[in-house]
Amino acid sequence: MPSSKYILITMLPQALLLVTLLNINVASTSNIIKTLPGFRGDLPFKLETGYVGVGGMDDVQLFYYFFESEGSPEYDPLVLWLTGGPGCSAFSAIVYENLGPLSFDYAHSIGNKPKLELNPYSWTKNNIPNFQVANIIFLDAPVGTGFSYAKTWEGYSNLNDTLSAAQTYEFLRKWLMDHPKFYNSPLYIAGDSYSGITVPMLVQEISDGNQDEHVPPMNLKGYVLGNPGTDEKKDNNYQVLFAYLKALISDELYQSMKKNCKGEYINVDLNNTLCLEDLQLYNECIEDIQSVQILEPSCTLVASPKSAGSKRNINYFSDKDSVNLLLSFPQLPRPWCRSYNYLFSYIWANDKTVQDALHIQEGSIKEWLRCNHTLQDSYISDVSSSLVYHENLIKQGYRVLIYSGDHDMLVPYVATMAWIESLNLTVDSRWKPWFVDGQVAGYRVQYSDKKYQLTYTTIKGAGHTAPEYKPEECHAMISRWFAYYPL
Numbered sequence: 001m002p003s004s005k006y007i008l009i010t011m012l013p014q015a016l017l018l019v020t021l022l023n024i025n026v027a028s029t030s031n032i033i034k035t036l037p038g039f040r041g042d043l044p045f046k047l048e049t050g051y052v053g054v055g056g057m058d059d060v061q062l063f064y065y066f067f068e069s070e071g072s073p074e075y076d077p078l079v080l081w082l083t084g085g086p087g088c089s090a091f092s093a094i095v096y097e098n099l100g101p102l103s104f105d106y107a108h109s110i111g112n113k114p115k116l117e118l119n120p121y122s123w124t125k126n127n128i129p130n131f132q133v134a135n136i137i138f139l140d141a142p143v144g145t146g147f148s149y150a151k152t153w154e155g156y157s158n159l160n161d162t163l164s165a166a167q168t169y170e171f172l173r174k175w176l177m178d179h180p181k182f183y184n185s186p187l188y189i190a191g192d193s194y195s196g197i198t199v200p201m202l203v204q205e206i207s208d209g210n211q212d213e214h215v216p217p218m219n220l221k222g223y224v225l226g227n228p229g230t231d232e233k234k235d236n237n238y239q240v241l242f243a244y245l246k247a248l249i250s251d252e253l254y255q256s257m258k259k260n261c262k263g264e265y266i267n268v269d270l271n272n273t274l275c276l277e278d279l280q281l282y283n284e285c286i287e288d289i290q291s292v293q294i295l296e297p298s299c300t301l302v303a304s305p306k307s308a309g310s311k312r313n314i315n316y317f318s319d320k321d322s323v324n325l326l327l328s329f330p331q332l333p334r335p336w337c338r339s340y341n342y343l344f345s346y347i348w349a350n351d352k353t354v355q356d357a358l359h360i361q362e363g364s365i366k367e368w369l370r371c372n373h374t375l376q377d378s379y380i381s382d383v384s385s386s387l388v389y390h391e392n393l394i395k396q397g398y399r400v401l402i403y404s405g406d407h408d409m410l411v412p413y414v415a416t417m418a419w420i421e422s423l424n425l426t427v428d429s430r431w432k433p434w435f436v437d438g439q440v441a442g443y444r445v446q447y448s449d450k451k452y453q454l455t456y457t458t459i460k461g462a463g464h465t466a467p468e469y470k471p472e473e474c475h476a477m478i479s480r481w482f483a484y485y486p487l
Helices: 003-010 014-023 090-095 161-178 195-211 232-245 251-261 273-286 320-328 338-349 354-359 374-376 387-396 411-421 471-482
Strands: 027-034 047-054 060-067 079-080 102-104 115-118 135-139 186-192 222-226 399-405 426-436 439-449 450-457
Touching: 003 426, 027 161, 047 161, 060 090, 060 161, 079 195, 090 102, 090 135, 090 338, 090 411, 102 338, 135 161, 161 195, 186 195, 186 354, 195 222, 195 387, 232 251, 232 273, 232 411, 251 273, 338 354, 387 450, 399 411, 399 471, 411 450, 426 471, 439 471
Parallel strands: 079 135, 079 186, 186 222, 222 399, 399 450
Antiparallel strands: 027 047, 047 060, 060 135, 102 115, 426 439, 439 450
């Protein structure tokens, strides 16, 4: 963004700025939250929640949580975070992916009164001298996600990737107008899983808006994607190679599948009996594997789609039916499953006192869901691949961080590496380990094209998505990257 353009907008007289605000129809509510049910005492950080109206007549009300950096908020970057799904609440990213300053205190959460505790690995919390953290807006998007709602039924209709990106762009413009002190903050758009589709689209919207001199100009520096769904068909096809590399299938079967299926494992020709027979053997090998993290127990009470080709392959949260089953049979012997922790979010977020504390519009939603599968069933994935957006953004000179949990089978790292390599970037620093506390935390490679810089890294032992499994390592990763420090 040209600096002269920024100086011009920040020096506008108040009256002219007011006219500009009215021209883009800012309609928002915000509240500073001092206390939350389940957390003892006042919150030791700044939390703001609110709604921003987007679309015709501001029919769609997008809900957000905003956490100021606990480092130097006036200098730290501003991040807009979009959780995957589509339809998974930002609250999941806050408490389960360890991106926010709060998490559930599982040891002391009993019955219907979940307890909250401070998360030492929040991406807003600076634990490492000379590194950097961020101010983060966690957005419930698209409408129907979390606490976001529409005033009329039309607001929920015809939802798709293109509309979602456009409404999120409108949200960000209006939010910045309400928070002018962040005009000059380095801006990053971030997300994971299904947001691998919508984040690059949003970055393109912002980039185009800056070129078209939309108000306010945004100090866009780049974007961050974790375990990103990028091209559904290709991502799913690479699950077979991942299974082979992780010894989930034999070399004999893998070679036979390559030969008989010719590298195409999705939408197979029903007349190709040899390929179908191989796929049957393949499914027998992997059907009891927990695909979000292949080393963890397979949970029979959790919806975990096994058929490739569905966008639910990129949905990594359990649905409400799983929680109901868990509550119905609490004494059944079973291995511990990470998804059982998700029960606390349903209890907490549906509590009337919690919703009052967050200033949720009364009657706006029937029930809070961590991942709204009803929305997913009606949502139209009108962009099958976001690769073209990555290609277009190279010439803009942005900084990009892509990371993968190396035990994630939903969006396997080999799929992500393949599309990154297809960008034909220059390798600046070849594949090598990076460390946290003297231990290998993952492996990274760095690419460039003129001013464009892309860092790709794996998180050793992590699943889908990485910060939920390796919060310390991911905190080190992001705080180094924000500070332009090598991993």
